[in-house]
Amino acid sequence: MKHFNRVYLILIFGILYIPIITLIFFSFNSANSTAVFEGFSLRWYRELFSSPDTFEALRNTLILAISAATLSTVIGTAAAAGIYRMKSKLAKNAINSVTNIPMMNPDIVTGMSMMLFFVALVGILSIDYESIGFTAMLIAHTTFCLPYVILSVLPRVEDLGKSLTEAALDLGCTPIQSFFKVELPNILPGVISGFTMAFTLSLDDFVISYFVGSSNFQTLPLLIYSMTKKKVTPDMYALSTLIIITVFIFLVVSNVKSGKARRKESHK
Numbered sequence: 001m002k003h004f005n006r007v008y009l010i011l012i013f014g015i016l017y018i019p020i021i022t023l024i025f026f027s028f029n030s031a032n033s034t035a036v037f038e039g040f041s042l043r044w045y046r047e048l049f050s051s052p053d054t055f056e057a058l059r060n061t062l063i064l065a066i067s068a069a070t071l072s073t074v075i076g077t078a079a080a081a082g083i084y085r086m087k088s089k090l091a092k093n094a095i096n097s098v099t100n101i102p103m104m105n106p107d108i109v110t111g112m113s114m115m116l117f118f119v120a121l122v123g124i125l126s127i128d129y130e131s132i133g134f135t136a137m138l139i140a141h142t143t144f145c146l147p148y149v150i151l152s153v154l155p156r157v158e159d160l161g162k163s164l165t166e167a168a169l170d171l172g173c174t175p176i177q178s179f180f181k182v183e184l185p186n187i188l189p190g191v192i193s194g195f196t197m198a199f200t201l202s203l204d205d206f207v208i209s210y211f212v213g214s215s216n217f218q219t220l221p222l223l224i225y226s227m228t229k230k231k232v233t234p235d236m237y238a239l240s241t242l243i244i245i246t247v248f249i250f251l252v253v254s255n256v257k258s259g260k261a262r263r264k265e266s267h268k
Contacts, residue, residue, distance in 0.1 A: 027240070054239065081153075
């Protein structure tokens with residue numbers, strides 16, 4: 001049984017990580033090939049840093065992801081606090097169900113509905129769709145990121161309870177002061193995890209961006225998809241390698257910090 005478990009783990013990790021290792025390996029290939037490794041070279045990294053289209057798409061992606069994550073985190077945190085304070089269980093359950101709809105819907109359904117909404121809005125306002133390209137993408141990304149933020153923050157709000165907030169109010173704090181000085185520091189881990197999840201989902205999204213996006217605002221997934229119609233150039237392998245390394249460093253730093261925090265708590 002132990003040998004079977006080891007083989008199973010090796011198989012699972014192989015399926016997960018061999019494609020990533022292959023991508024990193026061929027990003028250093030001197031030739032434009034994913035079948036034959038002709039020699040080690042930084043050619044594709046040099047081409048990556050000299051490609052204005054790639055960097056513009058990367059900049060657009062990061063701006064959109066940070067903006068959508070920030071907006072959905074602010075709205076989601078306020079929504080989680082509001083849902084917890086609702087007195088009617090029926091209304092609370094109804095809002096929770098409505099909130100989960102974008103998360104349960106297939107991306108293609110959300111993308112098409114968003115596209116129809118913005119097309120109708122453009123028709124009503126008699127404006128060019130290109131003029132609302134970024135705004136449409138931001139609203140769409142915030143919409144599908146919002147349920148994940150609420151899902152991350154709401155359990156923290158419920159665990160905190162009302163006692164600390166009521167104590168702060170009794171000691172003279174206004175509701176806003178009690179939220180920022182008492183509630184927010186205690187639910188901050190949930191807020192950070194919600195922001196991280198929203199940022200990751202927005203960064204990775206293709207389907208909704210494909211339906212809602214405009215020609216004057218192209219994200220990295222859309223750029224890579226446009227390349228698949230011909231051929232994905234190896235400079236995309238180089239960019240993916242840099243993203244993987246960045247995420248890996250972030251995870252290592254995060255795990256080291258969380259490990260130190262757990263050790264401090266155990267010592268206390």
